Amino acid sequence: MYGNAYIDPNQQHSILEGEDMEKLAAFEARIAQGDKIEPHDWMPKEYRKQLIRMIEQHAHSEIIGSLPEGTWITRAPGFRRKLALMAKVQDEVGHAQLLYAAAETLGKRRESMINDLISGKSKYSNVFNYPAPTWADSAVIAWLIDAGAIINQVTNSKGSYGPYCRALDRICAEESFHLKYGHDNVVFLATGTKVQRQMVQEALTRWWPPIMHFFGPPDKSSVHGEILMRWKVKMASNDDMRQQFMNMYVPKIWDLGLQIPDPNLRKNEQTGKWEYTEPDWNEFKRVINGDGPCNAERLAVRRTAEERHRWVRRAILGQGVEYVTPLA
Amino acid sequence: MIIQSLDPRVTRARIDQEKEFQPLDQLDQFETYEVFHQKKRGQQHSHVGIVHAPNAELAMVFAKEQYSRRGQCVNLWVVRTRDVFITEYEDADIFETTPAKLHREAESYKVMDRIQAYKERQEA
């Protein structure tokens, strides 16, 4: 999951406590008729809170996600692939910029988001805590993680918060290059020598569990979940997005003669749904909470980037600067 | 402990994994500029987003990087967010055209009936 709206079902008090019911009704009516909510509009506290968390997580995912892929920039096979990978990684950092801006319109400053990322208070997509030990891993990431990201982003771009939808529209326009580039790299290896095929198969085997984790655990149905759907903060269940992903990409993977490491994976022709082994959700929780193979390195790299350039930012910060919340 | 990474760039940077982080101060990321671009000559400029920058010149550099990465831009404007005056959505009713202002609408000018009636009177 890139960024995910989620209300703890054990939360005792009503999330609507203290809200102005008349304003709430007008707000919900606006969303129901397909209107977007804009930064200065009235909104329930929980709507703001969920969106900040979701967009912020998404922004962190983009910026941290550029690290596993960046691993192979210096050793990309050939100049064209090196240029393409640099462009893709730059795009991802640009996506983070757009998303931080969208979250900022809800009132959280960019400094606070960066601080919360580095301190571990804010999360980012779990998949980026795994390493990319070979070039083939970077190919699998660019194809399949970006494919998952596209499903998530296209879905969320139909949501109710204007600035997030607009950022996602811009992002999705760039993602098609990422997907094609990743597919191209995977196909090249999968149709290549025995060694190349083996390399891409091993990368797929490594990445399949994180890919299954990507959309998050199955959502339990809850009153809170319904509210997030009604507010168009959450646009599809995690399982629906996972099914959509499998529907689109499992046949393409099989088509290349690659094996997916799940003996139970098959499409049930009666229900039209994919059946599969649930990935290890305990591992998912453990990694999200800091105990993955690369969590410490990812955050240390991010922290160092902020630290080592701070003196430059201080030197160019002018007099009389005054921050106001961005408009849209 | 100095990080030994799969990424040679990270290893070269000699990053101490345990180092304590001093949180960023409030204006570390500067203020924001609103960015407008023109897709091609003859079209209007339109708002595309923001950049954080210490001054207009750097805002322009960042805006070019962020908003014209894939062509489709011939001109950029940046303006400090705090210099933009805005209306509030809750005042959106000021834009509603009231029925009393139909005299400003083309469709409230109907002459064909009058011409028709005139012609009929002439023939009679």
Ligand SMILES: [Fe+2]
């Ligand atoms: Fe992205």
Ligand SMILES: [Fe+2]
């Ligand atoms: Fe991408």
